[in-house]
Amino acid sequence: MRRLKRRINVLFLLTIFLISPSLGRDYYIYATAESEDEVALVRFDGKKIHVEKRIPVGVWPIEIEGPHGINVSPDGEYWYLSMAHGIPFGHLYKYRTGSDELVDRVELGLFPATLQVSPATGLLYVVNFNLHGGHDEVSTVSIVDPEEMVEIDRVETGIMPHGSRLLNNGLKHYSVAMMSAKLYELDAMRMEITRTLSTGKHEMKKMGGMKHKMGDHSMPKEKPTWVYPHPNDKFLYVVNNGTDEVVEVDVERWVITRRFQTEKGPYNCEVSRDGKKLVVTYKSVAKTAVWDIDSGKELAKIKNTRKVTHGVVISPDSKFAFVSVEGIGSEPGSVDVIDLSSLKLVDQADIGKQAGGIAFWKMEN
Amino acid sequence: MRLSQVFIVVTFSATILFSQEESEEPSDSLYFQFAPDSLYLEVGDSAVVTIRLLKNEGESANSPFYIHGGERGTVSVYPRISDSTGVANVLVKVYRPGDLSLNVRSISTKRLDRVSDKMPVTVPYPPLARIEFDQSTTQLYEGTSVQFIAKVFDEAGLTRNETDLTFVTTNSSIAEFDDFGNLNAKSTGRVRVTAQVDNVTSSINVRVVKNPVRGMELSSSSGEVRTGDVVHFNAKALARGSREVEDAPIYYSYTGIADYGIGLPAAGQMSQDGRFVAETSGLYTIYASSGGYSAQKTIKVVPREVTRKVELVGYGLVPDVFTSDLWIWPGIGKHEGKDFAVTGTWGADGNTYFWDVTDPKNMITIDTVKVDARTVNDVKISEDGTVGVITREGASNRKNGFVILDVSDPYNVDILSTFNDDMTGGVHNTFVYDNHVYAVNNGRKYDIINIEDPSNPHRVGVYELKTPGHSIHDVWIVDGIAYSSNWADGVHAVDVGGIAYNERNMPMIQANPLLARAGKGSPSNPTPISYKNDPTGRNHAAFPFLSESTGEFYIIAGDESFPFGLGATKKEPSNPRGGFHFVNFTDPDNPEEVAIYQVPEAGSHNLWVKGDTLMAAFYQGGFRILDISGELMGDLYKQGREIAFFLSSNKEGHLPNAPMVWGTQPYKGLIYFADMNSGLYAIRLVSIDAKKETD
Known part of the structure; x- marks a missing residue:
C-alpha cells in the first residue's frame, strides 16, 4: 500500500512537472475577423482563453475591407496585416505589438493575403491573392521594405496565389497559386522565382488535362491553398484543397515525396516546432486534424466550434494549436485551442465575424 | 549525463557563441561606402555603382547585404544582393523623375542590428519645352484688368503645374501684372507680355487702347426675389452716345444688409457672368464696373419660406x-x-x-x-x-x-x-x-x-x-x-x-x-x-x-x-x-x-x-x-x-x-x-x- 502511495505521489509530481510549464505560461495570439474589420488579441493561460482586445482596423467605414493575412515580425515588435479591399487595391498595415497602434500602411495589389517577414532579409513578402479576379489573371508576390513601408518589387507567380511562407532561415519564399496548381520558390534575396512545381499527381500542360470547368473558367483540381515548411527546412507541406490531400515536398530534390489523404476541404496547415506534428484545418467539414509526420498517420480529428475551419498556428513549445474558425452569417468567429498532447479541444473564444488569419505573438511565464 | 557528454555540450555551445561574436559585428561599427556617392541620371539611363559594406577602419565586413531601388517602378537594381564579402557592383536604371535613392541594408537575424543607408539618385524632370497662353487677349482698354493664364508643357508633352510661372511686360507704365497674373492696363501704348518659367518663355503683343467707356448701365431679371433664386444681371458698358462697348471687361460685386441683425452676414454668391444668388434675406446692391465707371442696382431678397x-x-x-x-x-x-x-x-x-x-x-x-x-x-x-x-x-x-x-x-x-x-x-x-x-x-x-x-x-x-x-x-x-x-x-x-x-x-x-x-x-x-x-x-x-x-x-x-x-x-x-x-x-x-x-x-x-x-x-x-x-x-x-x-x-x-x-x-x-x-x-x-x- 505504502509502495502504491509512493508511486501515486511520484506520478502526481511528474504530472505537475510535465504540465506546469504550460500552466504558468500565457500564449498571445492575433486573429483577424474578415467580416468585422477587426483583429482580436487573445491570451491562453494554459487552461482558458481570453479575448484581451478587439482592435478595429481599416479606414473605409461602411464597406468591409477584409483583414485577411496577419503575421508578427521575427522580433515580435510589430504585427502586419493585409487588408483585402480598397478602392480597389488592398493594403498592408503595420501595427506595434502590445499597444496595437497603427504605424503605417502601403497600397499593394488586389486582395493581398498571406504574408511574412524574412528573418534573413528583413523584407516582407505578401501574395496578391486577387480572389475576385477572372481566375485567369496571373498575380504576384509583393515585396515590401517594412521599415519604410515601401513596396519595392512585385514578382509574378501564378493565378490566385494564396498560401505563402518562408523557410525558417528566411532565404527562400514559397507560395502556392490555387488556379495554377503550382508551388513557387522565390529567392528572397534576389527576388526572383527560381523553381516551380506542380502540386498535382502529374505535371499539367498549360492547365490542360487535370482541370474542370466552372462557368467560363478552367480550374485545376488541386487548388493548393497553403504551404508550410518543416522546422528543418528540408520539407514543405502543401495543402491541395481541391483533391483533399497534403503533399510533402522535398526542398532539395524538388519532388513530392509523400501524400497525406485528408478529409474534405483541407485549407491551412502548420508543422509543430518540434517537427513531429502536422496540424491541418479541414474547412469543409469544420474539423482540425493532427498528423504524425514520421508515420504519416492522422492521429486525431477534432471537431471545431464553428462551421468553417480556417487557419492554424502552433505555439513554439509545440503544445497547443490555435485554430481560427469562421462561422456563418452573424455567428461570431472563434479561436479554438487544441492540446497537441491530449488531442482534445481545450477551450475557445468568440471573436469577430469570419475569423481568418491567425498569428502567434509571444509566450510569457 | 556523463562527463564526456557535458564536455561535448559545453564545447559546442562555446563554438556557437564565439562564432556568433565573430560573425556579427556590432551594428554601429558597420557602414556602407558608395562609389560614386550619388548619381544624376536622365529617365531611362543607367549606371554602375560599387557598394561596400565596411567595418571599423575600412576593413571589409565580410557580410552580404541587399540592395533595392525604393518605391516600385522608380529604380531597378541588379544584382539585388552583394557577394559574401560585402561588395556589390550594381547596375542602376531609373524610370521616373524625382529625388530617388539607392537603398542598402545589411543582413542579420536581429532587426536592430541591421545597418541601412541610401545613396541619392537625382533624376531631373524632362526639360520644359513651351508655354501656351490660355487666352487670345491682345487688346485691353485703359483702366481695365484681365487675368492671364498660361500652361507649361515639358518635352514629354505633359502639362507641368509649375508654381514659379511669372508674367512680365516690357513697359510697366503702360501695363503691369500683379502677383496673381492680373494685367492692369494703365495707359495707352504697346507692350510685349512674356510668360516665363526657368529658361522657357513665351510672349504675345498686347495693345492698350483708349477706353471708350463713359458710363455703365445695369438691369436685372427681377427686383425682388427669394433666397436661392438666381437673379441675372445685365451690365452694359457705354461709350459716348450710349453706344455699347461689347468687348469692355465688366466686373460684378455686391454688398448687402441682412434682415436679421447687426454683424451677421448678408451672404450670397456673385458670378462674373452676372448671376447673383442670396443665402440670406435682406437688401443687396449689385455693382457692375468697367474702366473706372460703375452702375449699381439694389434688389430685395425675401425668405424662401418653403419650410x-x-x-x-x-x-x-x-x-x-x-x-x-x-x-x-x-x-x-x-x-x-x-x-x-x-x-x-x-x-x-x-x-x-x-x-x-x-x-x-x-x-x-x-x-x-x-x-x-x-x-x-x-x-x-x-x-x-x-x-x-x-x-x-x-x-x-x-x-x-x-x-x-x-x-x-x-x-x-x-x-x-x-x-x-x-x-x-x-x-x-x-x-x-x-x-x-x-x-x-x-x-x-x-x-x-x-x-x-x-x-x-x-x-x-x-x-x-x-x-x-x-x-x-x-x-x-x-x-x-x-x-x-x-x-x-x-x-x-x-x-x-x-x-x-x-x-x-x-x-x-x-x-x-x-x-x-x-x-x-x-x-x-x-x-x-x-x-x-x-x-x-x-x-x-x-x-x-x-x-x-x-x-x-x-x-x-x-x-x-x-x-x-x-x-x-x-x-x-x-x-x-x-x-x-x-x-x-x-x-x-x-x-x-x-x-x-x-x-x-x-x-x-x-x-x-x-x-x-x-x-x-x-x-x-x-x-x-x-x-x-x-x-x-x-x-x-x-x-x-x-x-x-x-x-x-x-x-x-x-x-x-x-x-x-x-x-x-x-x-x-x-x-x-x-x-x-x-x-x-x-x-x-x-x-x-x-x-x-x-x-
Whole structure:
C-alpha cells in the first residue's frame, strides 16, 4: 500500500512537472475577423482563453475591407496585416505589438493575403491573392521594405496565389497559386522565382488535362491553398484543397515525396516546432486534424466550434494549436485551442465575424 | 549525463557563441561606402555603382547585404544582393523623375542590428519645352484688368503645374501684372507680355487702347426675389452716345444688409457672368464696373419660406440588427391594393425583411428571407412587382453575388435562384430594369444579368471603366441610361437601351440631352455617353434630375465620407460628412458642377428626386427634403431651400437614440426611408401652420 502511495505521489509530481510549464505560461495570439474589420488579441493561460482586445482596423467605414493575412515580425515588435479591399487595391498595415497602434500602411495589389517577414532579409513578402479576379489573371508576390513601408518589387507567380511562407532561415519564399496548381520558390534575396512545381499527381500542360470547368473558367483540381515548411527546412507541406490531400515536398530534390489523404476541404496547415506534428484545418467539414509526420498517420480529428475551419498556428513549445474558425452569417468567429498532447479541444473564444488569419505573438511565464 | 557528454555540450555551445561574436559585428561599427556617392541620371539611363559594406577602419565586413531601388517602378537594381564579402557592383536604371535613392541594408537575424543607408539618385524632370497662353487677349482698354493664364508643357508633352510661372511686360507704365497674373492696363501704348518659367518663355503683343467707356448701365431679371433664386444681371458698358462697348471687361460685386441683425452676414454668391444668388434675406446692391465707371442696382431678397413640418405616419422598428436599403412597391394579383416594403440588413445574419405597409401606421413584418451573407446591402423589386433582388456580401463560402426572389406573394417569398458566377468579391448594389439586373461586382464593374427567366439568370454584358485603379459603388437606371457612381471616376452615364425614338417619347428625349445621344446601347452593349470625374474621390451615389421648372438636366452626385470612422461596429454613433453635388449635364460635353447641398456636420448617403424636390438620406443628419426648383447655383443649404428634416431615432433601436438615415423612396403621397439604427419609417409633409396634408 505504502509502495502504491509512493508511486501515486511520484506520478502526481511528474504530472505537475510535465504540465506546469504550460500552466504558468500565457500564449498571445492575433486573429483577424474578415467580416468585422477587426483583429482580436487573445491570451491562453494554459487552461482558458481570453479575448484581451478587439482592435478595429481599416479606414473605409461602411464597406468591409477584409483583414485577411496577419503575421508578427521575427522580433515580435510589430504585427502586419493585409487588408483585402480598397478602392480597389488592398493594403498592408503595420501595427506595434502590445499597444496595437497603427504605424503605417502601403497600397499593394488586389486582395493581398498571406504574408511574412524574412528573418534573413528583413523584407516582407505578401501574395496578391486577387480572389475576385477572372481566375485567369496571373498575380504576384509583393515585396515590401517594412521599415519604410515601401513596396519595392512585385514578382509574378501564378493565378490566385494564396498560401505563402518562408523557410525558417528566411532565404527562400514559397507560395502556392490555387488556379495554377503550382508551388513557387522565390529567392528572397534576389527576388526572383527560381523553381516551380506542380502540386498535382502529374505535371499539367498549360492547365490542360487535370482541370474542370466552372462557368467560363478552367480550374485545376488541386487548388493548393497553403504551404508550410518543416522546422528543418528540408520539407514543405502543401495543402491541395481541391483533391483533399497534403503533399510533402522535398526542398532539395524538388519532388513530392509523400501524400497525406485528408478529409474534405483541407485549407491551412502548420508543422509543430518540434517537427513531429502536422496540424491541418479541414474547412469543409469544420474539423482540425493532427498528423504524425514520421508515420504519416492522422492521429486525431477534432471537431471545431464553428462551421468553417480556417487557419492554424502552433505555439513554439509545440503544445497547443490555435485554430481560427469562421462561422456563418452573424455567428461570431472563434479561436479554438487544441492540446497537441491530449488531442482534445481545450477551450475557445468568440471573436469577430469570419475569423481568418491567425498569428502567434509571444509566450510569457 | 556523463562527463564526456557535458564536455561535448559545453564545447559546442562555446563554438556557437564565439562564432556568433565573430560573425556579427556590432551594428554601429558597420557602414556602407558608395562609389560614386550619388548619381544624376536622365529617365531611362543607367549606371554602375560599387557598394561596400565596411567595418571599423575600412576593413571589409565580410557580410552580404541587399540592395533595392525604393518605391516600385522608380529604380531597378541588379544584382539585388552583394557577394559574401560585402561588395556589390550594381547596375542602376531609373524610370521616373524625382529625388530617388539607392537603398542598402545589411543582413542579420536581429532587426536592430541591421545597418541601412541610401545613396541619392537625382533624376531631373524632362526639360520644359513651351508655354501656351490660355487666352487670345491682345487688346485691353485703359483702366481695365484681365487675368492671364498660361500652361507649361515639358518635352514629354505633359502639362507641368509649375508654381514659379511669372508674367512680365516690357513697359510697366503702360501695363503691369500683379502677383496673381492680373494685367492692369494703365495707359495707352504697346507692350510685349512674356510668360516665363526657368529658361522657357513665351510672349504675345498686347495693345492698350483708349477706353471708350463713359458710363455703365445695369438691369436685372427681377427686383425682388427669394433666397436661392438666381437673379441675372445685365451690365452694359457705354461709350459716348450710349453706344455699347461689347468687348469692355465688366466686373460684378455686391454688398448687402441682412434682415436679421447687426454683424451677421448678408451672404450670397456673385458670378462674373452676372448671376447673383442670396443665402440670406435682406437688401443687396449689385455693382457692375468697367474702366473706372460703375452702375449699381439694389434688389430685395425675401425668405424662401418653403419650410414644412414632417408628420411621422408610422415606423417599423428593427431593434436587433442594422438596417440597410429599402424598396416600396404595390402588391399584385391577390395582393392588389396592398403595399409592401423590403429592407436589408448590414453586418448581421443575412436576413431580409418583408413588410406589409398597406396601413403605414401599422407596418408589420410578414416574411423573412435568410441567405448566407453578413450584409444584404441592397434590395430591389422589379417594375412589375414579381421579382426581388437582394445582394450578398460576406457569404461563408465566399460565393457572394445576388439572390433572385419571387415576391409576387410577399407573405411567402421564395428564392428562385442565386447568381454568383465570378462574383466572389460581393455585390454591393444592384438595379433591376427591364428584365435585367445591373449588379455592382466586387467594386470594379457592373455586370448585366438577364432575368427574363428569373430561375435561370445569365450574364449578357459587363461595363467596366478603363481608368487605372477604377472602382464603382452604385448604379441607377432611368429610361435606359445607367448612372453609375465611381468614387474618383465620378458619375458616368451609359446607354444600356435608351427609350425608343418615337413620337410619344420625343418630349422626354428632347428634354434629356443624354437620351438624345442614346440609341446605340443595349444591356449586352453598354455604351458610354458622358461623365464627370470627382477630384475628391467621394462619389458614392448618382441620380438624374430633369428640372421641371427650368428644363436643365443634372446628375446629382452624392458623397460618402467617414473622416472619423464608423461607430456602428463599436455600437457608437458615427460622424460622417459629405453632400450632394449638382452637376449640370445640359451640355453633355461640358458637364459643370453648379451647386451643392451640404448639411453642416452631417454625412450624405442615398437620395431620390421627385419633381423638383430632393429627398436626401443624411445619415446622422436625419432625413432631409430640399426644394431644388429654379436655377441652381451655390450653397443650397444656406439658401433656405430646406423644406423639412426629420431626425429618426428610437430608444429601442439597434443603436438607441441616434439617427442614421440610409435611403429613401417617395410612395403614394408618403415618404419612406430606412434608418440604419432603427428600421423603417413613413412620413408625410404638412404645412407649417396647419395640419393640412400635402403631397
